[in-house]
Amino acid sequence: MILPIDLILLFFLVIIAIAAVTVKDILAAVILTGAYSFVMANVWLQMGSSDVAFTEAAIGAGVSTALMVAAISRTTRWEK
Amino acid sequence: MMEWLAQHVLEKYNFWIAMTIILIGLYAAMAKGNLLKKLIGLSIFQTAMFLWFISLGDVGRDVMVTWGLKGGTPPIIWEKAVEEGYTYVNPLPNVLMLTGIVVSAATTAVALAIVIRIYQKYGTIEEDEILERELQEEVRYASG
Numbered sequence: 001m002i003l004p005i006d007l008i009l010l011f012f013l014v015i016i017a018i019a020a021v022t023v024k025d026i027l028a029a030v031i032l033t034g035a036y037s038f039v040m041a042n043v044w045l046q047m048g049s050s051d052v053a054f055t056e057a058a059i060g061a062g063v064s065t066a067l068m069v070a071a072i073s074r075t076t077r078w079e080k
Numbered sequence: 081m082m083e084w085l086a087q088h089v090l091e092k093y094n095f096w097i098a099m100t101i102i103l104i105g106l107y108a109a110m111a112k113g114n115l116l117k118k119l120i121g122l123s124i125f126q127t128a129m130f131l132w133f134i135s136l137g138d139v140g141r142d143v144m145v146t147w148g149l150k151g152g153t154p155p156i157i158w159e160k161a162v163e164e165g166y167t168y169v170n171p172l173p174n175v176l177m178l179t180g181i182v183v184s185a186a187t188t189a190v191a192l193a194i195v196i197r198i199y200q201k202y203g204t205i206e207e208d209e210i211l212e213r214e215l216q217e218e219v220r221y222a223s224g
Contacts, residue, residue: 001138001152010097017101017124021108026116033120040127047138048152048169052130052177059185064123067185071116071192075199079114080206 001047009043024079030068037061094135101128115195115205119188126184130177137173 016039020032037060045053089096105128108121139152152169153161161168195205202210 006094010094014097014100014104017104017128020120020124021104021112021117026114029117029120033123036124037127040131043131044134047134048154049134049137049174049177050154052134052174052181055178055181056127056130059181060123060127063185064188067189067192068116068120071196074196075116075205079112079117 005046006043009039009046012039013043025077026079027069027072027077030065030072033068034061034065037064094138095132098128098132098135101131104128113207115198115207118207119191119195122191123184123188126180130180133173133177133180137170139167139170 013036016032016036020029020036023029023032037056041053041057041061044050044056102125105121105123105125109118109125110121112118112121153166155168155171155174158166198210199205202213204210
């Protein structure tokens, strides 16, 4: 674990989580969730749990985002 | 006092940040009206909980302070690890959270299928509009 990298990544994590929750465009929120998963994978990689990191990068940032985009294409994009 | 603060707050900053993100996800899951937004909040909640568990297994954090060792490496066999002063990260939380990530993807898929079905029936995914329509149908049913 390298302390400055850890702190910077965790700071980004909080910022992206707040942005994903507050934005009104659901498609933007989904893409921000993908970015959140990617930053989370980096956090786990520098913590030494590399297996969890690449599972998260594949499933959290890949499959979940694709499923959410497919769900948006069948429902509405804008939050009221 | 300052020692207590350093030991329980600053040193465990990972837990504090995980709890902050958990609260952000819980807020989205409870207060947002849009069903897809609720799901995004739920997945943020899950991932933050995984972060908390992985931080528990990251033994390097306390070991560095107490015994002056160099902290955790990934749990892969490396003969020189002990003589060079490294320790292994605890692999048990890693495998548990590996299972958790797969389960979270499956539950997200099922929840999205239910959201699509709700949209087909009600024409909206806003929670208050769905409840309003339910109420109207109930009133119509009660008045014959």
